[in-house]
Amino acid sequence: MNRLARTTGRRGTVRALLAAAVGLALVTGCGGSADSDDSGSSGDKPTGAAAGAFPVTQKNAWGTTKVTKKPVRVATVSDGDTSIALALGIVPVITPDTEDGNPVPEYKQRGIDKLGAGKLKTYDDADGTDYEAVMAEEPDVILGMNTWSMATDYAKLSPIAPVVTYTDKAHADSLTWQERLRTAAEALGVKEKAEEIITANEKAVTDAAAANPQFKGKTYTYAVVHPEQITFMSHAEQDPGVLERLGLRKTGKAKAYTAKKNAVSLENLDELEADVLLLTYPFGDEGLLSAAELEGNKLFRSLDVVKRKNFAVIPAKNSLSVTMAYPDALSAPWVVEKLTPILAGAVAGR
Secondary structure, eight states, rough: OOOOGGOSSSSHHHHHHHHHHHOTTTTTTGGGOOOOOOOOOOOOOSSSTTTTTOOEEEEEEEEEEEEOOOOOSEESSSSHHHHHHHHHOOOOOOEEEESSSSOOOOHHHHHHHHOOOOOOOOOOOSSOOOOHHHTTTSSEEOOOSOOOOOHHHHHHHHSSSEEEEOOGGGGGGTOOHHHHHHHHHHHHTHHHHHHHHHHHHHHHHHHHHHGGGTTOEEEEEEEOOOOEEEESSSTTTTTTTHHHHTTOOOOOGGGGOOOSSOHHHHGGGGGSSSEOOOOOEEEGGGSSOOOHHHHHHHHHHSSSHHHTTTTTEESTTHHHHHHHSSSOTHHHHHHHHHHHHHHHHHHHHO
8 A cells, every 4th residue: 555545536634544544654665665766666667758858658557648848737636746746846737635624744835835836726626536627727737646546537637638647557556656756757857857856865864874873773663553453564564664774673573464464452562562662643532542541551551662761653643654654755855854853762762
């Protein structure tokens, strides 16, 4: 699962809950790492001419996209595609309203402010993509690299403007953010910009790791408190993501858990033991139990990692727990920036 869980044309609150419900992709999951280049991966790879050369022709899962000249007006149909546009220095002419009245996430607001864009023009996506609203903006291209609804949307969007999307339906939840960025950048005539972004994001995580050598070799467990269970998210099959890029490693207990077998009962909280324990409560009061209830649990308090105070809560309200799971070109460096001091505090026992 990847960041698409929160970019399928649904209200922001539902988006965040769905994304967090899937749990931690540890800054990659199928959606790709926030820090690795992935230049050797086998997903969608731009195949057009040199950077900025047009026309650009891209095969996709539903046909062929041909962009005859450099696009100026770009529409997006998911939050992830909006992030791609902003990261590439493009203010979309219209985007889905994915915040549902909630504050714009900090990383996204930074991208908007950097471009002096003010408030983005949005359409109500409660019932999915608003084709008429998109058409009214007369876009030159439509970015759809981060949506699960393209199978439905493509036939209605492609008559409006060329649709930039993935080459295989299976890529909806398997492409890395780097691959999505590169495909979009080719169609927009800014391939070199995409490489600059990827390099900068790689540097952000390597710099953070170098500045925090105390992370190296520490074992960690990441647990998400869902409504029905405490979920052992850092299981053996989980992509290591930024936590391990920063130097941490999974505990031996991770081998006993999988994506389908990941529940930790209150009687087995000792399964969470590690050098560092990370928790998040994306459902708040609707979770199996609150932070106060878990941290007041006698067995939880008996854990060595808790006694040492080597545990920390990853915030959900500021979008960090969700964005960790579903990074993109805009959010990846912000995740490292926000996560690093949390990890430093947990390792130090603060």
